[in-house]
Amino acid sequence: MSSDRLMRIHSAGFQAMAERVLRVTELTSRLNVLPFEDEAGKAELFEQILGRPLSTRVTIYPPFYTDHGLHLDLAERVFIRIAAWKPGRLGPGGNAAPSPRCSSCVMGG
Template identity: 45%
Template sequence: MPAHTSESKVFATRVQTAMSLCADLNALAFTDLAGRAEKLTEIFGGPLPDSLSILPPFYTDYGLHTTFGERVFINQGCFLLDFGRVTIGDRVLIGPRVTLSTSGHPVAPDERFDYITHAPIVIEDNVWIGAGATIAPGRHDRPRLRGRCRHSRREGRAPAERGNRCERRRAAHAPRAGSLHTAGVAPPPTLAENVCARQGPLPTGARKRCEKSGVSSAKQYPRHGEHRNDLGD
């Protein structure tokens, strides 16, 4: 949205209104649930689900571009910058001090004050956003399902029973016969092996630590400045 246009002036007016309504909301007694519901209806410009729970203090800079599902819970101290539109699904939990920001400014310094950039945020059903998280413009967040992949859960069957895309992806990345992972190739040296092998003559204490870790301290590389070929001879 370009600055200094009729659209930007309408936006600026709405920002002032939304912030004023948020100040009124946050000044209410915590037990005044009826007053809180009334103010939230004004902030978001229409009726809200009865199961929606927003704990003050709460802040928004627009308010008219947010939709809520059922049983949404928003904890204290959250910021909802919704000019670019925010969609929140059913049974979403949002922890304290979370920011959902759909708008910003161009990165280039010479354009930074000339435009407001924006992109929507979509929070799907059953997502839990932890405390202090910041959701940037354009995010589309889905719940993480543990134990079974989300493709299997849709069908109500385990991955092995379906042979779904997650199972196929795992099979595609499995080590092949004869590869480095299955051919008995020694793993890369550990940090202890690197340290013990490169230090040259070791003090008694360091030599004991090397021997205790199973690394030979007899191998000594040439000092700095001396020639050593790529095989370490």
């Protein structure tokens, strides 16, 4: 691995990433206990987790887990159920990596 992809443990960047992971863990914990019909609550939490609004053409049924939420690009017509994702693009031409026991479906063509 090239040195430009490494992060020193005692660096400010590592500390910021560690804090982001803890914050997103808190947010996903709240997301995963919301009532199924609370669409507004889910949308608000996903916006905080992803750093931008979730597309209305993406459906995610909690539970949902991610490391820090940033750089996770969900294409349109994506449905996720019981998911944990690594950063990347999920959908056509995507490079996101699902975790074990993850179910997803890309709908349409």
